[in-house]
Amino acid sequence: MTSTSPATCDLCDAHKADDSGAFRVLPPVWRHFGAHRSFHGPVSTVKCFEDNTAVKAAVESAGEGRVLVVDGGGSLRRALLGGNLGAAAARNGWAGVVIDGCVRDVAELAACEVGICALAPVPLPTERRGEGQRDVAVRVQGVWVRPGDWLYADEDGIVVSAVRL
Template sequence: MSISTPDLCDEHGDAVNVLELPLRHYGGHKNFHGEVVTIKCFEDNSLVADTVKTPGHGRVLVVDGGGSARRSLLGDNLARAAADNGWAGIVIYGYLRDVEEISPMPLGVMALGSVPRKTEKRGEGQAGIALEFGSCTIDAGNYLYADKTGVIISRKNLLES
């Protein structure tokens, strides 16, 4: 199902928050949405790796990497695992790598940019917590909607009748 973030903003007004970041699309799906799963990590994607290897059930993984451009938090192997396990998308407040390999994958992927250096694996990070970036607070269980225009967050599923 294709969504329009401008139409959802018009219809729901202050019930949605706009993520104010210059995110770029990297995956094969430029239009995606789903219930949010949250991870906060810094230059260590151990929790991202663990999470994308579990059933996604059409959800969207939102990763707060602190905006660091020093290490990538997602590469082609993890993006492939996410697509294979039914995740709708991954939104990263940080950077990724393997851009050419990720671009055709049937997955929504957005990040600030790309960097070739891989992440450290220290087993650090937090899952299921409230994230604050891009002028938004994003809680696990919120709903995220993304298209070529932008990304919006809602506390409820806007597509349910």
């Protein structure tokens, strides 16, 4: 799955003149934590803040090759995904998880056969209060990402498109 992902640089070469908003490049703030450094797929979203209830529910459901984009409000205080949820994402067929927020269990995540991008590691987990929204339009680092968009990630960065590229 991952070896066939188009390179983000090639996608940007092809779409660099696209000013329609259909093709978007996320700001370069991401670190890779999963075993897959190149991944792509249609987007499903979670919007939450320092509560990973909805992230847990999502990665414990069938991923079907999708990329879960988590708008965590950029919080650096709590980890929205760790080794258990990373393993669940891999087991349930998610292509990747992109978290505008933090992760933990870095060594365990490195062994998860899935793409995982986040801002940083932090060891403090969330407290689950049942909050969070699923499959709403989110803003990730200032860029709109919508369910059904296509996301492409590799070591050069992350791009999002309204259509499959």
